[in-house]
Amino acid sequence: MAIQKLMSHFWDGLKTGKFIPKTDEEIRKIINENHFGGEAIIELSDEDRIVIENEIFNHLKYRISKNLDLRKLCEQEVVYAPNDIRCGGFPCFITPDSTFDKAKEYFKKEKLKGNLLTKNEKIELFSNPDIWLNGRLYSGNSNSPMGSWGMRHLEAYGFQVNEFGGVIKRVKGNTGKNLLNVLDIGGAMGVALKDIKDFFPKDVITNNMTVDVEPVTYEFDNLYLCPGERFPKSLEENMDIILSNMAFTYMSGQNLALENCLRSLSVGGEALLSVGIGKQDSFVQDFSNRMRNQYDRMIDLENKGFIELKVKSGTWVGHALTYKPESESNNWFPPAWVEIRKLKSLK
Ligand SMILES: C[S@@+](CC[C@H](N)C(=O)[O-])C[C@H]1O[C@@H](n2cnc3c(N)ncnc32)[C@H](O)[C@@H]1O
Numbered sequence: 495m496a497i498q499k500l501m502s503h504f505w506d507g508l509k510t511g512k513f514i515p516k517t518d519e520e521i522r523k524i525i526n527e528n529h530f531g532g533e534a535i536i537e538l539s540d541e542d543r544i545v546i547e548n549e550i551f552n553h554l555k556y557r558i559s560k561n562l563d564l565r566k567l568c569e570q571e572v573v574y575a576p577n578d579i580r581c582g583g584f585p586c587f588i589t590p591d592s593t594f595d596k597a598k599e600y601f602k603k604e605k606l607k608g609n610l611l612t613k614n615e616k617i618e619l620f621s622n623p624d625i626w627l628n629g630r631l632y633s634g635n636s637n638s639p640m641g642s643w644g645m646r647h648l649e650a651y652g653f654q655v656n657e658f659g660g661v662i663k664r665v666k667g668n669t670g671k672n673l674l675n676v677l678d679i680g681g682a683m684g685v686a687l688k689d690i691k692d693f694f695p696k697d698v699i700t701n702n703m704t705v706d707v708e709p710v711t712y713e714f715d716n717l718y719l720c721p722g723e724r725f726p727k728s729l730e731e732n733m734d735i736i737l738s739n740m741a742f743t744y745m746s747g748q749n750l751a752l753e754n755c756l757r758s759l760s761v762g763g764e765a766l767l768s769v770g771i772g773k774q775d776s777f778v779q780d781f782s783n784r785m786r787n788q789y790d791r792m793i794d795l796e797n798k799g800f801i802e803l804k805v806k807s808g809t810w811v812g813h814a815l816t817y818k819p820e821s822e823s824n825n826w827f828p829p830a831w832v833e834i835r836k837l838k839s840l841k
Pocket residue numbers: 643644645646647679680681682683703704705706707720721722723738739740741742744745746
């Protein structure tokens with residue numbers, strides 16, 4: 495539902511041949527209903543809500559409405575090259591304004607043969623998630639991926655399949671559950687979740703949390719179109735494995751997302767998170783102080799026996815467990831690989 499609402503203008507544009515972007519009001523409405531709708535585990539302060547909402551709005555406006563590529567796919571003549579004309583292996587789409595010689599040639603030849611994509615052919619091809627994952631668009635002076643975000647497989651999250659199988663086995667033992675809720679914060683179109691479901695179909699329910707989506711996604715069991723800074727109440731102590739790769743880095747409220755992970759983990763559950771350099775600027779200097787407080791809270795929870803905490807950090811900006819914002823000349827809070835194992839309920 496949420497996916498359809500977010501990208502409906504693109505599908506309408508393919509049908510009619512005219513791309514009509516969503517208005518600011520429509521985008522705000524979607525954000526209000528989805529990203530900030532319903533009850534949260536922890537409600538945002540007014541100040542945080544404004545910052546996070548504006549970030550999502552600006553991002554969505556650019557991604558779904560001002561996206562020139564989407565407009566071109568709807569409105570321009572498009573030729574399909576099932577194998578990349580340059581290096582092979584990727585499905586490719588070419589618009590008439592491509593300045594790339596081989597693409598221009600290919601376009602001309604296919605057009606002469608009458609092989610322009612029809613509206614229905616466009617709809618059929620663009621309904622295939624593999625196209626958004628692997629496809630490339632030759633348009634203007636660029637040759638770029640169809641999808642907008644890095645969309646990585648489980649292995650690129652840092653897990654070999656057998657290693658992830660080990661996590662599932664351990665969490666099953668520690669939670670006493672046979673069917674585990676796996677949440678991917680920033681799961682985009684669900685590539686890693688699909689891998690997990692393919693490898694462990696009987697062991698997992700897949701949950702994707704993301705602020706935006708491609709026009710199509712792979713299948714997952716549940717979608718939460720919301721920011722990591724504000725988790726829906728229904729997730730409280732209900733997620734058994736929480737993953738995140740290349741998503742914290744887009745958050746201005748990383749501390750809030752870490753707190754939500756603590757709250758949403760089931761007892762026995764594990765969060766395995768890549769917490770990259772964040773959007774420090776949104777809360778100016780306060781970002782680092784908030785992160786310091788959040789790490790101190792996690793250290794305290796570990797000392798009191800609520801969680802087990804492992805933090806791998808230590809780069810050019812220091813270590814997340816010991817970094818003291820007030821005495822550092824560099825105000826980038828250190829990125830880290832964070833593992834949280836919940837031992838006791840926080841309810
Ligand atoms: C670069 S993609 C990463 C996709 C995938 N995890 C991977 O590693 O390929 C970034 C993802 O983070 C999501 N994202 C951005 N800001 C977010 C936020 N505040 N809360 C949750 N997810 C966010 C985006 O919607 C997108 O799904």
